[in-house]
Amino acid sequence: MAKITFIGTGGGRFATIFQKRATGGIYIAEKGLLMHVDPGPGALVKMYEHGLDPTQTDVIFVSHAHPDHYTDAEILIEAMTLGGKNRRGMLIGSESVINGINDYRPISFYHKKIVKEVKVAKPGDKIMLKDWYELNITPALHSDLATIGFKLVLESGAVSYTSDTQLFDGLIEAHKGARLLIVCLTRPLNGKIPFHMSTEDAAELIGGVKPELAILTHMGLKVIQQATKQANWISEKTGIPTIAAIDGMRIYLEDKIEIKKD
Ligand SMILES: [Zn+2]
Numbered sequence: 138m139a140k141i142t143f144i145g146t147g148g149g150r151f152a153t154i155f156q157k158r159a160t161g162g163i164y165i166a167e168k169g170l171l172m173h174v175d176p177g178p179g180a181l182v183k184m185y186e187h188g189l190d191p192t193q194t195d196v197i198f199v200s201h202a203h204p205d206h207y208t209d210a211e212i213l214i215e216a217m218t219l220g221g222k223n224r225r226g227m228l229i230g231s232e233s234v235i236n237g238i239n240d241y242r243p244i245s246f247y248h249k250k251i252v253k254e255v256k257v258a259k260p261g262d263k264i265m266l267k268d269w270y271e272l273n274i275t276p277a278l279h280s281d282l283a284t285i286g287f288k289l290v291l292e293s294g295a296v297s298y299t300s301d302t303q304l305f306d307g308l309i310e311a312h313k314g315a316r317l318l319i320v321c322l323t324r325p326l327n328g329k330i331p332f333h334m335s336t337e338d339a340a341e342l343i344g345g346v347k348p349e350l351a352i353l354t355h356m357g358l359k360v361i362q363q364a365t366k367q368a369n370w371i372s373e374k375t376g377i378p379t380i381a382a383i384d385g386m387r388i389y390l391e392d393k394i395e396i397k398k399d
Pocket of ligand 1: 201203279301
């Protein structure tokens with residue numbers, strides 16, 4: 138059984154600056170694998186609130202070089218390696234995260250050195266996690282052009298994460314087969330802008346991928362104000378159950394998919 142915790146469900150510049158929602162990313166726990174996805178500001182603090190132990194993490198995945206996705210990665214690498222004493226774990230990131238891009242240098246040389254394995258991931262790559270779980274790197278079209286998402290094949294089915302992206306040819310194909318599709322939704326209905334996912338485009342994506350359940354997260358300020366409306370609009374349009382995540386929400390993936398919001 139996989140357990141997925143939404144440590145933070147806010148995203149985009151202003152939801153992050155004003156902390157309208159927490160911004161700590163997502164935590165995936167499956168037998169023998171603990172993976173933290175896009176640990177933005179507050180991830181470390183919020184983990185303790187949700188009973189998650191950052192020293193146990195096996196994999197830190199950072200999709201691109203924007204602060205709402207990477208800021209807590211360095212301190213979480215220190216946790217994963219017990220202050221650098223225990224050389225373990227894996228850091229997977231886009232080219233821009235691992236090697237830097239323009240003026241962004243998300244991860245210091247020191248932190249890359251103390252992790253056991255550092256991987257620069259590109260769309261189409263397959264990375265084995267703990268010799269058991271296949272992480273398929275998916276493409277994205279975002280203002281950081283190196284941005285990546287993934288489809289992770291777990292025992293209980295595939296879990297997909299789009300990261301920040303607009304809809305483009307090939308995105309639906311890349312996530313096909315996902316039981317659970319996690320969509321970063323920064324823009325609401327009638328709010329479409331380049332390089333970001335809007336509600337209309339999310340519906341097209343979800344309708345094309347046809348997961349068992351779609352979850353909206355990493356929500357921008359305008360999405361947060363009417364998150365349930367966006368999710369319901371997509372559910373009605375596509376016939377696919379779609380929910381807007383809330384901070385601390387957990388999903389249990391087994392034969393059935395269970396949602397816990399307390
Ligand atoms: Zn971004």
